[in-house]
Amino acid sequence: MSPSGFWSAGVNSQAEETHGLFRKTFHLDRVPARVPARLTADSRYALFVNGQEVARGPIRGQPRRLHYDFVDLAPYLQPGVNAVAIYVKYYGTPTSFWMPAVPNNTLGTSGILVFEADLSATGWLISDASWKAQKADAWSIIGREGTSHGGGVPVEVFDARRLPHDWQAVDFDDCGWNAAQVVQAMHVGGFARSQPPTDPYGPLYPRPIAQLDGMVRTPESIQVEVLAGHQERLAGGPIACVQAIVDVPISTSMTAASLPISVDVPHDGMVRLSFDMGHVVSGLVAFEIQAPAGTVLDFSYTEDPLRTSVSMDKMSAGTRYIARGQHDRFEVFDSNGFRYAYLLIYSTWGPLTLTHFAVREQLYPWQAGASFECSDEILNRIFVAGKRTVQLCSHDAFIDCPTREQRAWVGDPVVHQMVHLATNSDWRLARRYLALANSPRSDGLLPMVVVSDIEARGSYTIPDWSLHWIHGLYNLFRFSGDQEVVASLLPTAERILRWYLPYQTSSGVLKDISEWNLVDWSSVSTEDTSAVLSALWARGLREFAEMAGWLDDRGRQRWAERVYARIADGFKLFWDAERDSYVDHIVNGEQRPEMSQLAGALAIVSGLAPQDHWLRIVETITDRARLVVRSWMGTGTGEQSMEKWQQQVREGRYQIDWDVEREIVLAEPFMSYVVHDAVAQVGRADLLPKLYQRWSQFLADGYDTIGECWDFGTHTHGWSCTPTRDMIFYTLGVTPAEPGYARARIAPRLGQLSWAKGRVPTPHGLITVVANAHSVTVDSPVPVVVELDGQMPRTLAAGRYELSVH
Known part of the structure; x- marks a missing residue:
């Protein structure tokens, strides 16, 4: 690409927020049919042609994996004089969605712009010294007011008196502006290069996802x-x-x-x-x-x-x-x-x-076609609300919420990803999640948030978030069947799994894992020897072994199977025979009574629980009479929640305020995805429509989105949208039977519903399923394995079928 523009007279000694304006006018005798252009900036840009906005970018990414955008300028050009105007904002200090590069002598401490466009017979338009540039002072910095947890969305303070309203226009007089400064890479081995690739950005990558849009x-x-x-x-x-x-x-x-x-x-x-x-x-x-x-x-x-x-x-x-x-x-x-x-x-x-x-x-677009509807109008509202919530949390990455932070957490997006796989034919953002989060620390773990103030600090992480990332890789393996991508990411998954090895006891389970083992906002006890963390690790090992076997990587497969076998031997220590499930943890060698839904659910999905325990576990963890909502974060007002939070952070005190001998802690909406996986895995997906009903509590006071937790948090949190995924995967019953949907599994389980119907995206087109008490109609572009309740599975070629339920 072409040289980079730079609006400052010199390099900043300290990084600070700055705002740059760039302009270039040129003449066209005629407008070419296509005018392909590529551009990027550090940190963000808005591109205007003849006063009309064309594009914004680049997408978030680590500085050494900077992306560029590709646009066609032809629809915005005119015969005669034209003007390209670009606003570039350099954030200076890390935000919830941007982190600075490690600077060299010239690059990495101030904003840059790189641009090129092919004007056909007129030649190339590139970002060189012929551009006009101005460092704008209309924006001011007021500190970090309103930025939650030290990050968050920057507060914009703009004095319109200090910026001409028409600076983007063709006829704007920019004769008083300076010439843009071409920046050279000034470091050992830099050769004074003034165009990519340069340190600290490296090679530039094409944007792998769609442009954001919306109503x-x-x-x-x-x-x-x-x-x-x-x-x-x-x-x-x-x-x-x-x-x-x-x-x-x-x-x-x-x-x-x-x-x-x-x-x-x-x-x-x-x-x-x-x-x-x-x-x-x-x-x-x-x-x-x-x-x-x-x-x-x-x-x-x-x-x-x-x-x-x-x-x-x-x-x-x-x-x-x-x-x-x-x-x-x-x-x-x-x-x-x-x-x-x-x-x-x-x-x-x-x-x-x-x-x-x-x-x-500005949201990630959904491709039309996929759908779901059933006989229960409340569930229809929950389905739509979950889809809308995930879209509100689908920007240039999967974010936790659009309101408070907009951070790309590493664990949360596994649910966003599955909702995309279930409801959106465009799976590019589902892939992007894995690539963006593939930013391991030196010890192999992933940061709890990527491309943010948190990754920039390099502070402690949430280890189990890396295990959810492995599950996201497993999802991509199952749904896309993309061997090249899975093979490229498998080494990161192995390093994550190996990070846990020093914490494995002689009995095979995990003990005293450091850093912040969040698991869920529900009150899950992980102190000392943890059933929940051991089972999450075991699920990761099991999925890793399956992917390695699929890639014919027998060495990695055998290693994961050996480690998994050691966990399986020791996991029985957590079994509580009187209550028919697993306790959360063991302290000082003694089984503690605290029990959550998640211990039992994870024992099932990881395969650690013997199959003759499965139904008993599901009956236990779905018994409404025994379930209680509890969170270490607290419930009630924000002040009460923060007080309990401070007790944990500063004093390490976790207050138990429920009957641990009788009651079981309900999973919060995020980790409910594991509970529902367990219920479906034991053959009781018919129970799920009743479980979905709890999510109706979020649809009150005019809100049509799904909130963060049962009693607190934001109104719009993508990690809470499990029912939207499940209505496709488990109620309608459409999932891959083989990687990449080479064959599909069709296993509708309606429970108390009279009927359900939907269209489900696959790499080969949409699968249509209509199910009621009497028949199931399937129209599929791929072969299917149909598993109706009480009947033997049958394999059918691609096509349309109407099958009797009885």
């Missing part, structure tokens, strides 16, 4: 409130200011049906507008206002209605905009997720008009 969402209701006085309370960033006046008396109030809205800001007063989007949205906030120059607009974005006290996980994103007095239309650069937006207007008084407020969603 433009407008508010369902708007509340307008005039507040008198109290500007003396305002200090700090936009979130703090909006929070500071929660309880200020309201002079007048009205509900607006739609925009535009005209109001008068009283002398020394303020106006607050409250937008309810009707449901959680995620994307770029855009607004337009007619107001005097210097008017301050402070936005705060929340999942819940604003109250006097808002915990940090509910209020962590915002924007400040200072009006230029004309042409005040703005779109926030970084994506925000919220249901409610609060706008506080102050610093000037008199009439003003808000003419536009909307969110342009």
Whole structure:
């Protein structure tokens, strides 16, 4: 690719957030049929051609695995003069979705741009010194206000008076701008290269996933409130200011049906507008206002209605905009997720008009075709809510939530991945999850979050998150059958599994595993010798052995089988014969009574539990009379949760507040995927439609998404969407019988449902299944193994069949 542009007069001595504007004008006698262009930036760019947005990028990735985007500029060009304009934001310090490169003498401490376009007969347009560049000072930094847990989405503070509104236009006068500076790699062995590949970025990789897109969402209701006085309370960033006046008396109030809205800001007063989007949205906030120059607009974005006290996980994103007095239309650069937006207007008084407020969603697209529907309308709502939730958590990576963090955790996405495999014909993001997270530490474990402030710190990790990544690799093996990808990632999986070996006792199970063994937000006891961690490791070894065998890698297969056999011998130590399941752990050589759903479920899915125990275990762990919701994080208010959290972090105290001799701790929504896997594996998938019903608790107060935990957390968490996966895999019963869907397994288990139907994506096309109490209709592009309840399995060629249930 071409040379890199750089807007600073010199290299920053310390990394800081900076904003660069680039422009290039050129003449075309005619527009070619295609104008292929490639570009990337450190950190993020927005590309405009003749004032029209064309693309944003690049996707998140480790600095040495930087990606570029490929776009066709032809639809945006015109005969005559054209202008390419690019805004580049360099974050400087790590965020929840970006981490800086390790700098050399020139590259890695400030923003760069790399661009090239083939203009056909006109020649090549490249990012060289002929471009005009300007370091913009319209943005300012207010610290880390609102960024949860030290990271989170940056708060954008923008003074429109300091940036011309038309800098992207063809006829904008940029004669006062500087020439872009070409940056050379200045280090031993760098040869002063000014084009990729260079350190610290290495070779650039093509974008492997689709461009983000989505609907433009407008508010369902708007509340307008005039507040008198109290500007003396305002200090700090936009979130703090909006929070500071929660309880200020309201002079007048009205509900607006739609925009535009005209109001008068009283002398020394303020106006607050409250937008309810009707449901959680995620994307770029855009607004337009007619107001005097210097008017301050402070936005705060929340999942819940604003109250006097808002915990940090509910209020962590915002924007400040200072009006230029004309042409005040703005779109926030970084994506925000919220249901409610609060706008506080102050610093000037008199009439003003808000003419536009909307969110342009930036989500990973779903290919049309896949579907599910059944006789239970509540389950239909849960299915749709799970799909919507996972899409809201599908950006350029699988993220935990669009509202609080937007981090790419390594364990959470295994559920996102399976929902994609079940409902979206585009599996590229499901593959990307594995490649992005393949960033092991020197000891072989993966960071708990990749491409973020957490990976940049190199701090402790969640070891079991790496085991979920192995399960994600196993999913890819089963569903795609891509031998090359699986073979390339198998060494990482082996290093993860070998990391656990020093913790294996003479009895074969795991003891005293270091770092943060989260497992689930439910109160699972992992201290000392852990059944849950031993079983998760065993599942990983078992899946690793199967993949190695499939690749004819017998050495790796035999090694994993030997280690697994040692665990199987010792796992019986956790069996509680009186309660028909496994306890969570052993402390000082004595079996402790704490028992969770997960100990029994993982014993089944890992194959450690003898098959004659399976049905007894499932009956035990699904007995509603014995199940209790408990979390080490706590329930109730955010303050109570944080107090319990601090007890664990600082004091190592885990408070048991349930009857450990009789009660069993229910898995939270995330690890419920393992519980449901176990129920299906023992042949009781017919029980699952009843278990799905619990997820209906999230569909209240207008929310149409699935929340993080049973009693707390965000309203939109992709790791909680197990029922959406299960309605395809277990209720409709469509899964691969052979890797890559060379053959499909069709085993519908309706339970109390009268009927279910759906279309399921495979690499070969959609499989259609319609099932009721009397018959099952299958239309498949691949051979199928049909397993109807009470009947022997039958193998059928590709085609359409109607089969009797009786």
